[in-house]
Amino acid sequence: MERLVLHEDPRSGNCYKIRLTAALLGLALERVAYDGLKGETRTPDFLARINPGGRIPVLQIGNRFLPESNAACCYLAEGSALIPQDRFEKAEMLRWMFFEQNSHEPNIAALRMWLRFIGEHKLSPQQRGQILAKRIAGEDALATMDRHLGSREWMVGSSVTLADIALYAYTHVAEAGGFRLHDYPQICAWLERMTTLPGYVPMHD
Amino acid sequence: MERLVLHEDPRSGNCYKIRLTAALLGLALERVAYDGLKGETRTPDFLARINPGGRIPVLQIGNRFLPESNAACCYLAEGSALIPQDRFEKAEMLRWMFFEQNSHEPNIAALRMWLRFIGEHKLSPQQRGQILAKRIAGEDALATMDRHLGSREWMVGSSVTLADIALYAYTHVAEAGGFRLHDYPQICAWLERMTTLPGYVPMHD
Numbered sequence: 001m002e003r004l005v006l007h008e009d010p011r012s013g014n015c016y017k018i019r020l021t022a023a024l025l026g027l028a029l030e031r032v033a034y035d036g037l038k039g040e041t042r043t044p045d046f047l048a049r050i051n052p053g054g055r056i057p058v059l060q061i062g063n064r065f066l067p068e069s070n071a072a073c074c075y076l077a078e079g080s081a082l083i084p085q086d087r088f089e090k091a092e093m094l095r096w097m098f099f100e101q102n103s104h105e106p107n108i109a110a111l112r113m114w115l116r117f118i119g120e121h122k123l124s125p126q127q128r129g130q131i132l133a134k135r136i137a138g139e140d141a142l143a144t145m146d147r148h149l150g151s152r153e154w155m156v157g158s159s160v161t162l163a164d165i166a167l168y169a170y171t172h173v174a175e176a177g178g179f180r181l182h183d184y185p186q187i188c189a190w191l192e193r194m195t196t197l198p199g200y201v202p203m204h205d
Numbered sequence: 206m207e208r209l210v211l212h213e214d215p216r217s218g219n220c221y222k223i224r225l226t227a228a229l230l231g232l233a234l235e236r237v238a239y240d241g242l243k244g245e246t247r248t249p250d251f252l253a254r255i256n257p258g259g260r261i262p263v264l265q266i267g268n269r270f271l272p273e274s275n276a277a278c279c280y281l282a283e284g285s286a287l288i289p290q291d292r293f294e295k296a297e298m299l300r301w302m303f304f305e306q307n308s309h310e311p312n313i314a315a316l317r318m319w320l321r322f323i324g325e326h327k328l329s330p331q332q333r334g335q336i337l338a339k340r341i342a343g344e345d346a347l348a349t350m351d352r353h354l355g356s357r358e359w360m361v362g363s364s365v366t367l368a369d370i371a372l373y374a375y376t377h378v379a380e381a382g383g384f385r386l387h388d389y390p391q392i393c394a395w396l397e398r399m400t401t402l403p404g405y406v407p408m409h410d
Contacts, residue, residue, distance in 0.1 A: 074299050102311065
């Protein structure tokens with residue numbers, strides 16, 4: 001495979017997904033760190049060269065640049081056991097990855113960012129006005145996962161897929177956003193299961 | 206292919222994506238309508254039989270049920286020209302579909318729902334508190350698309366893909382959410398291009 005470079009903020013769960021996918025696949029990944037909170041993904045150089053959208057992660061593949069964490073995971077895992085071959089199971093994997101970006105990350109990752117990294121007293125009135133809505137929607141996403149995991153070991157099929165990796169990233173650090181994982185026993189067992197995968201790497205390494 | 210049934214709210218752009226994908230592929234799709242605003246996707250029967258998450262669309266394939274609009278489109282289009290074969294282009298298609306669910310739909314579809322179908326005077330204080338944030342983020346998503354379309358006819362590669370279909374659904378009715386499409390000339394030209402595709406069906410038919 002061509003040279004792989006991850007343009008990331010090491011605190012970001014979206015960036016961690018790509019590192020975890022590469023680690024489970026045994027792929028070498030160079031890393032370049034930016035501090036999103038200090039505007040380092042909004043410099044003219046970053047916008048011109050890495051991503052005009054001004055966001056990380058971006059997976060650099062040779063001299064091509066791919067934003068969006070879950071798309072980068074799909075690129076890396078193409079043809080591997082992390083993507084089911086069965087047509088319906090592959091669609092179910094994508095189902096949970098879209099769920100993650102629509103119903104999970106906007107709530108759970110945002111509250112972690114706001115409460116842990118920015119600090120509640122520094123939030124704008126606009127952000128403060130969204131906390132309750134994000135709390136309710138985040139609990140709903142966790143409850144949906146917990147119910148789904150009640151009858152199964154992995155989100156899709158009978159082994160780990162990108163759906164597990166995508167959802168693991170922000171779920172396992174959800175307490176930094178004020179969520180209580182203890183309330184979700186099936187999720188807790190699944191989080192534990194993830195750490196036993198051969199090649200697993202923790203978020204902060 | 207097995208019998209396909211779309212469980213939908215006909216006003217929903219997420220549901221329309223699946224109808225448009227099926228139409229462009231020439232696939233027959235039965236339709237069952239629910240009124241989400243009247244709680245018809247939250248009845249005990251719907252939760253037990255169709256989707257425990259209580260949301261539409263759900264694509265029924267034989268006796269299996271697949272929630273999440275973009276996953277359903279991927280299922281239907283598997284092996285067709287609507288999904289690029291090239292590994293990088295396929296990942297780019299997914300990139301824009303994840304962008305749609307993370308940066309576009311939560312803002313543009315929500316404002317359309319709130320302002321057109323619920324009515325501003327009936328919104329909760331919590332919803333009203335989010336309007337400005339969703340306005341800013343929605344304009345940012347449209348600006349990102351307009352910039353990207355400045356140098357190309359389709360979102361990915363040189364022909365229509367699921368990325369175009371996913372983004373078309375709520376973009377072409379964004380004015381119902383208070384967005385001014387006239388401000389985005391590249392988007393307007395692309396919207397026009399979409400309607401000329403063989404098999405194209407409008408949202409309200």
